[in-house]
Structure formats: structure tokens, C-alpha cells
Amino acid sequence: MINKILTFLFLINFSIVLAQKTVNAKIIIDENNNLKISETFASKKNIIIFPNYITLDSSAKFLSNETSNLKSYDVSDKVDYVINIDKSNANNDFFITTIRYLGLEKSDFTKEKKFNLNISSKDYNIIFPTENDLQRNYIATPIIVAGKFKNFEVNGFQVYYLEKENGLLEEIKKATEGMSKSFEFFSNYFGKKEKPKIIFAPINGPSVTNENIIIYNSAIFKNDAPRTTVSHEIAHIWFGGDGIIFKENSLTEALAEFLAFEYLKATYHSENFNKYFEDLIGYKQFITEGKKSFVGFANQNLEKNEKKLFSYNLLPLYLYSKQKNDANFINIIGEFYKYKKYDRTTSLDELNFFLQSKGYETLFTDKIPDFYFSECGKSKLCINSNSEKIYNLEIESTTMDNLNTKKNIKISNKSPEIIDINNIKKITLDPEYKIQQVSRLNDIWNAEDNNIFKRNRYFSTAKLNPKMLEISNEIGNYLNYLDNNEITKNLVIDEKDKVKFKELKTKYLNSKSIILSGASSSFSEKNNSLYLNFSFNDKANNDINILKMTLKLDNQNQKLESLETEE
Numbered sequence: 212m213i214n215k216i217l218t219f220l221f222l223i224n225f226s227i228v229l230a231q232k233t234v235n236a237k238i239i240i241d242e243n244n245n246l247k248i249s250e251t252f253a254s255k256k257n258i259i260i261f262p263n264y265i266t267l268d269s270s271a272k273f274l275s276n277e278t279s280n281l282k283s284y285d286v287s288d289k290v291d292y293v294i295n296i297d298k299s300n301a302n303n304d305f306f307i308t309t310i311r312y313l314g315l316e317k318s319d320f321t322k323e324k325k326f327n328l329n330i331s332s333k334d335y336n337i338i339f340p341t342e343n344d345l346q347r348n349y350i351a352t353p354i355i356v357a358g359k360f361k362n363f364e365v366n367g368f369q370v371y372y373l374e375k376e377n378g379l380l381e382e383i384k385k386a387t388e389g390m391s392k393s394f395e396f397f398s399n400y401f402g403k404k405e406k407p408k409i410i411f412a413p414i415n416g417p418s419v420t421n422e423n424i425i426i427y428n429s430a431i432f433k434n435d436a437p438r439t440t441v442s443h444e445i446a447h448i449w450f451g452g453d454g455i456i457f458k459e460n461s462l463t464e465a466l467a468e469f470l471a472f473e474y475l476k477a478t479y480h481s482e483n484f485n486k487y488f489e490d491l492i493g494y495k496q497f498i499t500e501g502k503k504s505f506v507g508f509a510n511q512n513l514e515k516n517e518k519k520l521f522s523y524n525l526l527p528l529y530l531y532s533k534q535k536n537d538a539n540f541i542n543i544i545g546e547f548y549k550y551k552k553y554d555r556t557t558s559l560d561e562l563n564f565f566l567q568s569k570g571y572e573t574l575f576t577d578k579i580p581d582f583y584f585s586e587c588g589k590s591k592l593c594i595n596s597n598s599e600k601i602y603n604l605e606i607e608s609t610t611m612d613n614l615n616t617k618k619n620i621k622i623s624n625k626s627p628e629i630i631d632i633n634n635i636k637k638i639t640l641d642p643e644y645k646i647q648q649v650s651r652l653n654d655i656w657n658a659e660d661n662n663i664f665k666r667n668r669y670f671s672t673a674k675l676n677p678k679m680l681e682i683s684n685e686i687g688n689y690l691n692y693l694d695n696n697e698i699t700k701n702l703v704i705d706e707k708d709k710v711k712f713k714e715l716k717t718k719y720l721n722s723k724s725i726i727l728s729g730a731s732s733s734f735s736e737k738n739n740s741l742y743l744n745f746s747f748n749d750k751a752n753n754d755i756n757i758l759k760m761t762l763k764l765d766n767q768n769q770k771l772e773s774l775e776t777e778e
Contacts, residue, residue, distance in 0.1 A: 233325040240332035244301040246294040259314040299415035305358030323348040366391040372411040382432040393442035400545035401449045420447035439471035446470040458558040459509040465526030495524045501757030505575040535645040581649040583728040594628040597753040609637040652746040653729030666729040683732035691727040703770040724751035
């Protein structure tokens with residue numbers, strides 16, 4: 212039976228190959244770095260989809276708007292046009308364009324195609340696509356890269372870098388080690404693939420992975436780029452422009468970032484790296500503080516910052532928590548890739564259907580929970596949840612004689628866990644980040660000093676100068692007690708900002724069921740700003756709200772110049 216199925220699949224794939232169309236075009240990069248294109252088609256009458264920034268002459272008959280960015284035309288067997296290229300990635304040294312620069316037949320628009328392209332330039336050497344690169348099929352028009360490049364080969368990768376950036380060669384060679392290692396790491400889970408051509412250039416924008424090519428922004432060697440940068444793009448060979456793409460773009464990026472996490476964690480084990488990785492995860496947790504759900508991440512019209520928050524932080528952290536709970540999770544993702552790789556496009560719904568068929572929970576469908584402490588009697592401490600769902604929560608306890616133990620508790624909003632804290636010095640909730648939470652401001656309880664600014668996983672109060680610590684504590688006390696009317700005695704605050712403080716207190720502490728469960732404080736001497744975050748848990752309504760405040764101080768740290776909030 213298996214042999215029959217394999218034979219059937221082979222026949223399908225063979226018929227697809229026979230049906231693939233060829234796209235024919237002559238392309239000249241002119242002296243102004245624009246594209247002069249002459250495109251020919253197999254028949255006299257064709258329905259062709261063009262990007263809306265391409266202007267055609269009157270011989271092409273407009274048919275309809277296919278999307279907000281694409282239009283269809285009825286064209287004859289040949290069409291000539293010019294595309295004015297964004298010059299931010301074109302100069303005396305190189306020319307790169309990632310735009311769609313050809314019209315494609317409507318019937319084959321999302322299918323693999325053979326591209327027969329004659330690309331020329333008086334000023335540049337054509338690096339991609341060469342005749343050899345065009346031996347394989349592409350879905351979209353291949354990226355064009357041209358310029359004054361040098362190259363070398365390493366572990367099957369053809370690597371190109373600009374002549375004028377020869378000083379970066381050693382850094383580039385170090386980066387190729389990460390490329391090779393991460394390529395092998397991902398191949399073990401998802402299967403072998405053709406290695407893309409690698410380009411390093413100072414492009415205007417982030418690194419790009421597309422079919423058969425990766426373009427790294429060479430600025431990664433000059434800036435403090437995350438260590439995930441190299442392996443993230445390699446992961447896109449399987450999930451991204453050269454692999455399968457999710458309808459929800461943020462999920463494609465999130466999977467690549469999650470896989471970069473897993474590669475780094477599995478490959479590097481030094482004390483310095485472990486500290487770096489811990490800080491990386493902590494930073495991503497910090498900037499996602501207050502996110503209560505995954506609603507909206509599939510919206511294609513998200514603002515840039517919001518999309519970045521989902522794509523590179525919140526969604527990857529959630530996937531990371533799944534892997535921390537189940538070491539087989541990455542293998543299940545590998546099975547899904549192999550199941551969908553010939554389709555090239557997929558969706559969250561398809562992924563969740565696949566997971567359910569394997570007995571796994573769906574992804575990104577639950578509200579994000581929060582767990583926090585509250586007092587509940589003499590020598591007793593309650594661990595609470597704001598979720599109806601029963602979670603298996605890991606807690607770590609430290610005794611007075613410094614013995615550490617971990618255990619799992621089952622917890623929901625209907626069944627808090629009561630802990631006997633006799634002989635307990637410290638408790639940490641979810642120490643290994645196995646559950647994505649709304650907040651990490653309220654993860655730690657300390658018997659010796661349970662100050663709200665010592666309950667978070669981000670900043671130590673030991674790093675604050677005494678005055679900033681005192682101001683932080685004063686504002687924390689102000690927000691913690693309705694009858695406390697003094698904001699701080701250490702700053703001059705004008706009436707307008709006093710009113711704002713009062714309004715915030717009224718808004719966030721508007722019920723006896725609400726407690727200020729945790730906080731963080733950090734101070735930037737460069738910006739002369741104090742950054743305060745507070746978590747307010749509402750036990751009656753099973754809710755949590757995060758208040759983020761930035762206090763801009765004068766040069767003497769005597770007066771509050773401005774108060775900004777993010778809610």
C-alpha cells in the first residue's frame with residue numbers, strides 16, 4: 212500500500228513538473244539603476260498579473276484589481292516597460308532589488324515556474340540570479356543582486372561580500388560557521404535542502420531570505436545585533452521565503468525566531484553564553500509585559516512596532532514555552548513541515564488541525580494566564596491564577612538552609628494553591644518559563660524582603676542609586692494604598708502631573724479585590740529617566756493590568772519634567 216501511495220505521489224509531482232510554465236524576459240539595469248524590461252509570453256492572448264507600481268502602455272488592457280497591490284491585464288505576446296527602482300539599495304558598489312518586477316500568468320501566479328531571464332548591466336556584475344541559479348524553479352520573481360563583489364565557498368555555501376567591505380572578511384567567516392552549524396541542526400528536524408547563495412551588503416533594512424538566496428545586512432557586524440540573526444535567516448530556508456509560508460506572516464517569523472532559540476541553546480553552553488541567552492529571553496519577556504492574548508497577530512495591517520512585538524517576541528516566547536514543556540515539540544513541528552512542504556503555503560488553522568490529530572493542544576487560542584502571590588493567613592501564602600484553565604505550574608522553593616526544590620502544582624482561578632511558608636525563604640513561579648504569562652513582575656516571593664520591586668524577574672534594586680530606589684518605593688506605596696496621598700517627597704511635581712498620578716491610582720486601584728502584586732524599577736542616567744512598571748491583579752474579576760511609567764527628571768534629579776504612561 213505504501214509503495215502505491217509513493218508511486219501516486221511521484222506521478223502527481225511529475226505531472227506538476229510537466230505543467231510548469233516558463234517566464235521569459237530580457238532585463239537591463241540602466242545607468243539610472245532602473246529596470247528596462249521586455250517580457251514575452253507563449254501565446255497571443257494572456258491574463259497577466261502585474262504589481263500596481265508597473266505602468267503598461269495602452270496595448271495592455273486592464274481587467275481588474277486582484278488585490279490592493281496587484282492588477283490583472285489582458286496582454287499580447289510581448290510587453291515592454293520600465294520600473295523606477297528605490298535607490299536606497301543601489302549605489303556605485305551594488306544594486307539589489309527584492310521587488311516583484313515581472314508580470315506572471317494568473318493561472319500560475321502561486322505555482323513554481325521556470326524563469327528564463329537575460330539580465331545585464333554596463334556597471335555591475337550580475338551575482339544573482341545567474342544561469343546556474345535559474346536551473347531551479349521559483350514561485351516569485353528572483354531577487355536581483357549585482358555589483359562589485361568578492362566570493363568564497365565554505366561547506367557548500369557560495370558567499371559573496373563587497374570589495375569595499377573586505378575588512379569584514381574575518382567576521383563574515385565567523386558568521387558562516389553559524390550558518391553551517393544551524394543548517395545542519397535544522398536539516399536534522401526538517402530534512403536536507405539546497406543551500407542558498409549568501410550575500411553580505413549594507414542594505415537599507417533587515418536581512419532577507421528568499422528563494423535560493425539570503426541577503427544579510429552587513430551592518431550586523433557593526434551594530435550589536437542579536438545572536439539569533441544568522442540562524443534566524445537560515446531557519447527561513449524551511450519556514451519562510453525558501454520554504455513554507457504561513458498566511459499569518461508573523462507566525463512565519465515567529466517560527467524562525469523560535470528555531471534560532473533552539474539552535475543556540477543546543478549548540479553553545481559556556482557560562483557567558485548561558486548568561487546572554489537568559490538575558491535575551493528576559494528582555495523579550497519584559498517588552499511583552501501586559502499582553503493578555505494573541506488576538507490580532509494575524510492582522511496584515513498591524514502597525515510596524517506591534518507586528519515586530521508579535522513576530523520576534525511574544526509568539527516565539529510562547530513556542531519556546533511549549534518546547535520547555537515538551538522536548539518533542541520541535542519534532543512535531545518537523546513532521547508538520549514535511550507534511551506541508553510541497554504546498555509551500557499554509558495557515559495557523561492547518562497547523563492546529565495537524566497538532567490536534569497528533570494529540571497536542573492548539574497554539575495561540577487560549578488567553579495568556581497570569582500567576583501571582585497573595586497573603587492568606589498566618590504562615591500561609593496563596594498562589595493564584597486568573598485563568599479558568601487548569602495549568603500544571605512549576606514552582607521552586609528555597610528553604611532557610613538554602614535547599615532548592617521544585618514541584619508542580621495544578622492551579623486555576625477556582626483552586627489557588629496554599630503554601631505553608633514555615634522554613635521557606637523564597638519561592639519562584641515558573642522558574643524555567645514553561646508557561647507564557649501576562650507578567651513576570653510578580654513571580655518571586657521573598658520572606659526576608661517582600662518589597663514589590665523585588666518580586667520581578669528583570670531588575671535588581673541593588674543597581675538603583677539610593678535616591679531612585681527611595682522614589683520608586685514612595686511611588687509604589689502611593690499606588691498601593693488608597694489613603695496614601697503623598698506621591699514622593701523627593702521630587703517636585705507640578706499640579707498637572709499630580710492630577711495624572713491621582714487618575715492612574717483611581718483607575719488601577721478601583722476595587723478592594725485589586726492588589727499591587729509586583730513592580731520593577733530601572734534608571735537611565737543617559738536619559739535621566741526612571742522607568743517603573745506595576746502589575747495590578749484583580750482576584751474578583753480574574754484580570755491583570757500592567758501600568759508602565761516613564762518619569763523624565765531634570766538634570767539635578769530634583770524635579771519631574773514629564774510623566775509618560777503606557778497602559
